[in-house]
Amino acid sequence: MHSFDFTRAGDAAGAVAMAAKAKTAQQGADIRFVAGGTTLIDLMKLNVETPTRVIDINRLPLDKIEDLPGGGMKIGATVRNSDLAHHPKINKDYSVLSQALLSGASAQLRNMATTAGNLLQRTRCVYFRDTAMRCNKREPGTGCSAINGENRTLGILGTSEHCIATNPSDMCVAMAALEATIHVEGMKGTRAIPFGEFHLLPGNTPYRETVLEPGDLITHVTLPPPRSGSRQVYLKLRDRSSYEFALASAAVVMDVADGKVTYIRVALGGVGTKPWRSREAEETLSGKAANSNNFRMAAEAALRIAKPQSQNGFKIELAKRCLTNALNTASQG
Numbered sequence: 001m002h003s004f005d006f007t008r009a010g011d012a013a014g015a016v017a018m019a020a021k022a023k024t025a026q027q028g029a030d031i032r033f034v035a036g037g038t039t040l041i042d043l044m045k046l047n048v049e050t051p052t053r054v055i056d057i058n059r060l061p062l063d064k065i066e067d068l069p070g071g072g073m074k075i076g077a078t079v080r081n082s083d084l085a086h087h088p089k090i091n092k093d094y095s096v097l098s099q100a101l102l103s104g105a106s107a108q109l110r111n112m113a114t115t116a117g118n119l120l121q122r123t124r125c126v127y128f129r130d131t132a133m134r135c136n137k138r139e140p141g142t143g144c145s146a147i148n149g150e151n152r153t154l155g156i157l158g159t160s161e162h163c164i165a166t167n168p169s170d171m172c173v174a175m176a177a178l179e180a181t182i183h184v185e186g187m188k189g190t191r192a193i194p195f196g197e198f199h200l201l202p203g204n205t206p207y208r209e210t211v212l213e214p215g216d217l218i219t220h221v222t223l224p225p226p227r228s229g230s231r232q233v234y235l236k237l238r239d240r241s242s243y244e245f246a247l248a249s250a251a252v253v254m255d256v257a258d259g260k261v262t263y264i265r266v267a268l269g270g271v272g273t274k275p276w277r278s279r280e281a282e283e284t285l286s287g288k289a290a291n292s293n294n295f296r297m298a299a300e301a302a303l304r305i306a307k308p309q310s311q312n313g314f315k316i317e318l319a320k321r322c323l324t325n326a327l328n329t330a331s332q333g
């Protein structure tokens, strides 16, 4: 294993200044923050990530879940996934987030994994994790082994000719449907990034996964005020019932009045190269009767632009059924 300096950050400004010396905040960054370590340390053991400096942010005061004045919640970057999932207000008012978190990984991993680390977890594409294989995300310009290789679990939405890897996070799918905002402290001050603008499509630059720049420290995530009485469902379909990533998943936040859908937010997981908000599904359902036919039409709309790879065509129908089922469950209250 390669050697690296390990520093414990004493304050956020110092951590930002140290990390700002990095050449990039993307794949191959020479300086990395570490929180729970469940993504970073794994990838360092595989030599997929080889930082020369690792900055431990666990002592920064970023581990609180707080009410915001005027409603909404503030979730610190180092809040553990288990603490977030079991927080009484998250459980009650943002249950889609609790459901998504509890469907991920294992209890032990959730006790370590943090909010910011989860936002930045990396794809599970097997070629990305194997330095003997060609991978444009890990080593730009070398090619994509997955396009003509093992791609059963990979993406059908937002892919490019350079990368078809899925974003594996469950938490992110719920946050996309909840319209969360990600807050960052960097060398130029603080900024708030709407969830949908945080992750990038692979395009020609699959090694660039987010809008983060060197030095950027995620400090917290905010959730808008809860919608009273909204129905929230996260449904995850996978090869085995626990300790497995999604083949397809759906997060739904829905209000129904007089049998009609009056508010709807939909996001998909396991199928997109980023957490996949489906405005097509939302537009199809908005104002319509809350019934199975309309739910299926919304799912058709969500997958209309899906592009199957050689082994994952089954995901199109799987994702449609996943979303239809989640909408049906949500409509039943």
Ligand SMILES: Cc1cc2nc3c(=O)[nH]c(=O)nc-3n(C[C@H](O)[C@H](O)[C@H](O)COP(=O)(O)OP(=O)(O)OC[C@H]3O[C@@H](n4cnc5c(N)ncnc54)[C@H](O)[C@@H]3O)c2cc1C
Binding pocket: 032, 033, 034, 035, 036, 037, 038, 039, 040, 041, 042, 057, 077, 078, 103, 104, 105, 106, 109, 112, 113, 114, 115, 116, 117, 118, 119, 120, 121, 168, 169, 170, 171, 216, 217, 218, 219, 243, 244, 245, 246
């Ligand atoms: C066996 C296994 C199974 C899993 N199953 C699932 C699953 O089913 N569903 C799922 O969603 N996830 C799953 N995961 C992934 C897991 O959720 C992530 O590994 C975890 O959320 C990452 O959080 P962390 O705090 O450990 O991140 P770390 O490993 O500490 O960091 C990850 C990345 O985030 C960066 N970072 C961390 N904090 C900050 C910050 N505040 N600001 C800027 N950058 C930061 C680090 O530099 C690093 O690049 C699984 C993981 C494993 C190992």
Ligand code: SF4
Binding pocket: 123, 125, 126, 127, 128, 134, 135, 136, 137, 138, 143, 144, 145, 146, 147, 154, 162, 163, 164, 165, 206
């Ligand atoms: S799909 Fe992306 S991560 Fe996987 S091999 Fe291709 S370029 Fe690499």
